[in-house]
Amino acid sequence: MTNHAEDFSLSEELDETASWDETDDAVSEADDFESGYAEDDYVSPDGDDPEASTGALDLAERHQLRRVAGLRTELEDITEVEYRQLRLEKVVLVGVWTEGTVQDAENSLAELALLAETAGAEVLEGIYQRRQNPDPATYVGRGKVDAIREIVQATGADTVICDGELAPSQLRNLEDRVKVKVVDRTALILDIFAQHAKSKEGKAQVELAQLNYMKQRLRGWGGNLSRQVGGRVAGGAGIGGRGPGETKIETDRRRINDRIAKLRRDLKALRGTRQTMRQERRRNQVPSVAIAGYTNAGKSSLLNRLTGAGVLVEDALFATLDPTTRRTQTKDGRVYTMSDTVGFVRHLPHQLVEAFRSTLEEVADADLIVHVVDGSHPDPEGQLSAVREVLADIGAGDVPELVVVNKTDLADPLVVQRLLRSEPHSVAVSARTGAGIAEAVTAIEGDLPRPAYTFDALVPYARGDLVDRIHRDGEIDDLEHTADGTRIKGRATEALAGELSAYAV
Secondary structure (H helix, E strand, O other): OOOEEEOOOHHHHOOOOOOOOHHHHHHHHHHHHHHOOOOOOOOOOOOOOOOOOHHHHHHHHHOOOOOOOOOOOOOOOOOOHHHOOOOOEEEEEEEEEOOOOHHHHHHHHHHHHHHHHHHOEEEEEEEEEEOOOOEOOOEOOHHHHHHHHHHHHHHOOOEEEEOOOOOHHHHHHHHHHHOOEEEEHHHHHHHHHHHHOOOHHHHHHHHHHHHHHHHOOOOOOOOHHHOOOOOOOHHHOOOOOOOOOOOHHHHHHHHHHHHHHHHHHHHHHHHHHHHHHHHHHHHOOOOEEEEEEEOOOOHHHHHHHHHOOOOOOOOOOOOOOOOEEEEEEOOOOOEEEEEEOOOEOOOOOHHHHHHOHHHHHHHHOOOEEEEEEEOOOOOHHHHHHHHHHHHHHOOOOOOOEEEEEEOOOOOOHHHHHHHHHHOOOEEEOOOOOOOOHHHHHHHHHHHOOOOOEEEEEEEOOOOHHHHHHHHHHOEEEEEEEOOOOEEEEEEEOHHHHHHHHHHEO
16 A cells, blocks of 8 residues: 655744744743743742742752753754754654544654653654654655755754664664654653653653663664674683673673562562652541643642642642652541652553552542643643553542542633533633632542441540541541530541440440
């Protein structure tokens, strides 16, 4: 079948994200930092504000060293390796459109451009090809490979990013043809995670995912990885080093496997701490709420608005990776926890899902999932389906769900209304302005699991601790202060109801 190729330029679609205007170079990063969506208050880079939140300090640290294109005045003479400078990578995006509409293909490529910018690249051009399936040898057709090479030569790009996970042979063949570095979508997402991981567990999870990805893609220039030690001299290895020898690629793969085994042991130990905290919440029957959703949908902003957590907030993809849990309570005093989780994305690499499984278990074990969707995104329905696909993979498909349409201050009101009609159990909010937050809190509290046992007790005034526990762990329907004690009717957990049975009326 004849392949129908179609070029797509990002110069018009991504003026706001993928291009660098010469007149705006000097202020682009400052605008992103000071007026970006839902960011915390500015804090000086040296962190001398005593009342600054943890998220504000993390954001200031992240912005202490920023690479800005277009501000360098030196000539392009970099003949000596020692004098090469840290520059933004110039990339060309390549996609294969196999299903869906033209708008779906353009949205996917636009999202790839945002990922590339988050990783620290400057997007120069983007093309996609209409095919039934990606080419098994070079991902795109032979003619399109020649077109990509011409674009790379004309624009001076040094990297090609493909919108899909490429096999090792596809990466090698494509690099040989275009003569520059080629990376796929999986490697790009892993690079972003490596930049943003902060905690020990997060760094170990990212490294584990990277090693699993690299293990099948080890290769060197020419016969570099085919070197081996053998023969009479054995390269100076001496006794025990003679014989056929072990090739360098085998040595590297063995070292990677050893490192993977060590990371799995470390994560198993760290997982024990997380499970202990989770079991404590289960023992006390504390309801848990998990905030999940597409990356950059505003999950951390919503957590800050609801609980005052003060976690890092930035208008960027995968800004926060480490989960944050905060203890809060309902209007009637019931205690529950609310957790922020890592963001999802279309075609989330399975290496990340496996590495972050212990973190994602927080979502699967939750009593309620607050599914945050960006109402201002071009394809919010696609975000909903992508997140639900990942939730099904981790066993969270049956957990009750509340859809929160965020960023209503930026979204089209008609789109917001369309989402509210298509999702019957949903609310619309703006984490930036606070609009709709009260309705969201009411909906969350209404969906929390209710205590299973009813009681009617007259608690003596000397047992004020018991009344306090009823406020924290139970649900009060009626409360009356009498001469003999506090008459309380309501619902409680099994353990609390057993203690109240001694004072039953």
